[in-house]
Amino acid sequence: MGQAVSKAFTFTSGGAAYNLIVGFKPNLVKIVNVTKFATDNTNVEFLWDDSMAAGYAYARKTGDSEVNSEIITSNGVTAYSTAGMTDISEAMSAATQANPCVITVGSTANWTAGDYVRIRDVVGMTELNENLYKILSVPSSTTASLDVDSSGFTAYTSGGNAYNQSQLVQASGGHGVTLGTSVVGADGDVLKVYCYLFDQDIQDLGDIG
Numbered sequence: 001m002g003q004a005v006s007k008a009f010t011f012t013s014g015g016a017a018y019n020l021i022v023g024f025k026p027n028l029v030k031i032v033n034v035t036k037f038a039t040d041n042t043n044v045e046f047l048w049d050d051s052m053a054a055g056y057a058y059a060r061k062t063g064d065s066e067v068n069s070e071i072i073t074s075n076g077v078t079a080y081s082t083a084g085m086t087d088i089s090e091a092m093s094a095a096t097q098a099n100p101c102v103i104t105v106g107s108t109a110n111w112t113a114g115d116y117v118r119i120r121d122v123v124g125m126t127e128l129n130e131n132l133y134k135i136l137s138v139p140s141s142t143t144a145s146l147d148v149d150s151s152g153f154t155a156y157t158s159g160g161n162a163y164n165q166s167q168l169v170q171a172s173g174g175h176g177v178t179l180g181t182s183v184v185g186a187d188g189d190v191l192k193v194y195c196y197l198f199d200q201d202i203q204d205l206g207d208i209g
Contacts, residue, residue: 005197010191013186018178019179020177020179025175025197026197028047028196029046034189034190035189054078055078055180057076072183080174080176082174082175090105097125097152097153101146101149110167114135115134115165115167117165118162124157128153132197176195
């Protein structure tokens with residue numbers, strides 16, 4: 001089963017739109033305006049996920065006004081990913097049917113216990129593909145044990161790449177979110193921003209009615 005990567009930030013707003021480099025392109029963002037909690041009928045909390053359009057956000061107000069929430073349709077939150085940020089990836093050569101699953105790569109990997117890797121393009125043990133896993137331990141320079149029980153998975157045949165989502169290489173660009181003027185508050189406001197990257201395979205339960 002996949003995992004989630006999260007990062008949290010706090011800063012004092014300049015009152016203008018701000019590009020927040022997160023290290024990944026989040027699919028859920030929550031913003032809390034700490035300063036405005038003491039101001040009645042003011043937007044203090046914002047939510048955005050990747051099912052919403054770029055620049056949108058759901059805003060919640062303080063106070064008891066009849067309209068205590070609204071959908072912002074411009075200058076909200078926009079996730080971005082520019083070409084200057086690259087993944088650290090390693091070509092795989094093996095994956096064990098075990099608990100935990102141990103993957104092997106062809107060259108020395110820059111891995112640390114606690115990092116998160118996304119697996120793609122594996123032949124055979126396709127259950128690993130497009131999932132995000134935490135590295136439990138690094139037994140050697142070319143192996144890593146993952147937080148998944150693969151004993152019941154199909155046997156590994158060939159191929160695959162492990163992308164380290166915790167150690168992205170920044171050049172001229174970045175992965176992150178643009179916080180528009182509708183969500184950054186006023187100059188001097190203190191904000192907390194929580195960014196999450198979840199496994200992309202959302203379970204569709206269909207019509208439960």
